[in-house]
Amino acid sequence: MNFLRFAVRRLLEMAVTLLGASFVVFGAMYLAPGNPASFLLGGRSASPAALEAIEKQYHLDDPFFAQYFRWLGNVLQGDFGRSLQYRTDVSELLASRLPTTMLLVGMALLIVVVLGLALGRFGAVRGGAADTTVLVGTTFAIGTPSFVAAILLQGLFAVQLGWFPSSGSGSGEGFGSMVWHLTLPAVALALYLVGLLARVTRSAMLEAMEGEHVAVARSRGVPERHIIRRHVFRNALGPVLTTAGLIVSTLLVCTVLVESAFSVGGIGQLLERAATTKDFPTVQAISLIIIGIFMTVNFVVDLLLPLVDPRITLGARSKA
Template structure:
């Protein structure tokens, strides 16, 4: 993880310098400046240092918890992140809860009942998977916020309950595509498990059908579902940028979008590195949980080593 994060930090830092424009031009807002003023701006933000010197200086500050100073907001990046990150995390948690509950239920019902129910779930999930988050955001905002007035159309609210109310529509918009994906993965895994030999043996021994589904079908499908869950969390972190922008939510997604358009290098670099770190953390958690969900993974690795 340390090596991956180090490589990602270099890519994150270097990618911004390939884009046209520079922070000094934004600070000057198109105004002409004397060479002395331009030199002072470059010196303040280390823009006139060689690339590797800037990278090592930035990396040293990051290790010490210093993300630098925002060029756009003229304040510490760590303060911006502390103000906005909780809103984004709450949005991701709400969307994840919606995805897990509805996605697992739809996949379970489609696999167990089959027939017309299975076909209806497949059609619904196909529509969900084919609907991008920003399209879902516009549709939900127009119907439930503008026309019906059931939910706020923008903002993140004040206080936990008000925040949950404001973030309900964004969470649904963020979750819609992933609900379809998780439902289809759950259905496929459970259908495959239903045709396995140990399920046939359990049924032949008179084990109740509900117990067969819970212990022998769904449990054996959890490995595939959990692996997909890691991808779902990673996708949620990225798609928040589109949803937060559509609903004017003051999270790190909207902050990243604004900072990118204004060439706010320190803020973009800090948010990008945090997203990479969250990706790696989610993958680590999934790798640690997989042997607990499916002991065959651990047994298989031991057998191969022997």
């Protein structure tokens, strides 16, 4: 019952937060400088009557709240409107580009989890020169922004060595081709977060090693590998799991830069172009999707934390 009550409460909080976020996103685009009608004219001069006709067609001349509530009502029905730039439904744009971005983010997340946990554990357990190497490597990773990593990887592995494509997603050539095309973007996207997760894992494991239960287990002659796996690494997963929201949000935000650098053609690149051209419906739809994914990840993390660490109760993280 506590689980159900907590889940319902969090879902209601998510709905209210998403509603507030929708208002902020819509208001930010409404207040942004420039006029989407000018883009629709393609830079051509037009008479006041022509401008008025365009604004009336797209309801750009309506009061702010009238525009917002009309848009919100359509969104609740699954209609994100029509793109001003591409002259097509936003839902169709997202359906064609979202799978590419989700594959890119999924590949990057896999790299982050595997390498981040492995490096953090390796440094904490081995210590000495191994730990120093991990610290130096993670410092380099954390200090390298995604767009810089994208340029370096593109120049070395795509241009100089020719091992990977320098652009595109390979979406029309099968799944294997997509993975090949998205490998460099995924590495560029993951590099910073690999360093971050490795640091968090290392610190959490070092702290867990100082616990009394670890000392008791060693005094009883429990093999060290069992202590590391059952007592140290498992107890370190709590702090690691709490960084999941930060990791996912960083991946979603940085994909805008990485997709643009590699011309991937996902929703990140679409968001960058839509913001430049003041394509209101597209920007608003993508922003809501990103916010929704971020809140969903945090919700799942809150549900998983008590399973990973029984000392944590439902809702403890949100109250902290």
